[in-house]
Amino acid sequence: MTVGGHSVGSDRLVMTAIELGHASESVWAAVDDVAETDLSLLVRIIRHSPADSWLAKDVWQRAIQPENIRRLLDDESADAEAVQALLAGFGADEADILLELLCESESLTTRKRLFSRLVELAPKIGQKLVRMSRDKRWFARRNVLALIGELDELPRKWSPGAFAEDPHPAVRREAFKLMLRKPELRDRALCGLLADDDRRARSLGLAAATESCPPEAISTLSHIVVDESIANEQRVMGVRALGRSGDAEAVGALIEVVRSGAGLAPNRLGPKTPVMLAALQALATFPGDIGAGKKLIMKAARSNDPDVRAALGKDGGA
Numbered sequence: 001m002t003v004g005g006h007s008v009g010s011d012r013l014v015m016t017a018i019e020l021g022h023a024s025e026s027v028w029a030a031v032d033d034v035a036e037t038d039l040s041l042l043v044r045i046i047r048h049s050p051a052d053s054w055l056a057k058d059v060w061q062r063a064i065q066p067e068n069i070r071r072l073l074d075d076e077s078a079d080a081e082a083v084q085a086l087l088a089g090f091g092a093d094e095a096d097i098l099l100e101l102l103c104e105s106e107s108l109t110t111r112k113r114l115f116s117r118l119v120e121l122a123p124k125i126g127q128k129l130v131r132m133s134r135d136k137r138w139f140a141r142r143n144v145l146a147l148i149g150e151l152d153e154l155p156r157k158w159s160p161g162a163f164a165e166d167p168h169p170a171v172r173r174e175a176f177k178l179m180l181r182k183p184e185l186r187d188r189a190l191c192g193l194l195a196d197d198d199r200r201a202r203s204l205g206l207a208a209a210t211e212s213c214p215p216e217a218i219s220t221l222s223h224i225v226v227d228e229s230i231a232n233e234q235r236v237m238g239v240r241a242l243g244r245s246g247d248a249e250a251v252g253a254l255i256e257v258v259r260s261g262a263g264l265a266p267n268r269l270g271p272k273t274p275v276m277l278a279a280l281q282a283l284a285t286f287p288g289d290i291g292a293g294k295k296l297i298m299k300a301a302r303s304n305d306p307d308v309r310a311a312l313g314k315d316g317g318a
Helices: 010-020 025-037 039-047 054-063 066-074 080-088 092-104 108-124 126-132 138-148 169-180 183-195 199-211 215-226 232-245 248-259 274-284 293-301 306-311
Strands: none
Touching: 010 025, 010 039, 010 054, 025 039, 025 054, 025 066, 039 054, 039 066, 039 080, 066 080, 066 092, 066 108, 080 108, 092 108, 092 126, 092 138, 108 126, 108 138, 126 138, 138 169, 169 183, 169 199, 183 199, 183 215, 199 215, 199 232, 215 232, 215 248, 232 248, 232 274, 248 274, 248 293, 274 293, 274 306, 293 306
């Protein structure tokens, strides 16, 4: 007879065995029964066992088979305390099991639960993460790099630069994030992000360039801001990065954006767009000589359009 998926009496047999510190074939069969059908119950039994119980520790080791764990973690209705207790029971020596489950699970809920616990273990499993970063599966590499990103310090004698050319964009993004943390790799990462075909990678690069942009990235940024196939949001970010760079090469791109669509007249403003207004503001506040851009600023200052005047820092209502 079974109730709730496991044989009636199996859980009692396990509890009694742990209390007495005595195991037998029937006890191990009961452990397997409860572990396979209601692991959360077995976790609760172990949690309430004496801390020095050798049998409780052996029961734990027998119960934490990957399939049993996956079944509990995939169950969104599972007892939250039992799930937390299960994951808390894993130490650094057993992290391989959680890492493999993280890389294999198709359940977002399960991955979040595993990731949270592995983040806590990360400082103690740096070398395991390094080894698994070489996994052939892209999602395994991505997850492991994300975990390495939770470390205060990157593992010794390991560099994320090797993953900057990974064929999968999600892996490259995680590698670039790690590279941005290392001063000696930041410029390479930023240039790689800006040149990446992946939109999310480009956004990361633009955000970093807005903070500080190396000279070797100016050319790529210039191509981004004049490329109308790229989303306006990203082009505006690029414009702001160019405007703050103070690099003379940036001025030409900003002028081109301000004049885009204006025809052949050299000092005519192009149609008003978010990108054009951002470029106009960038020219007006550029920390250096803007050359031909001065005439465009003068033209904008005489505009009756309040948005154009506001871009220059003028009172739009004047």
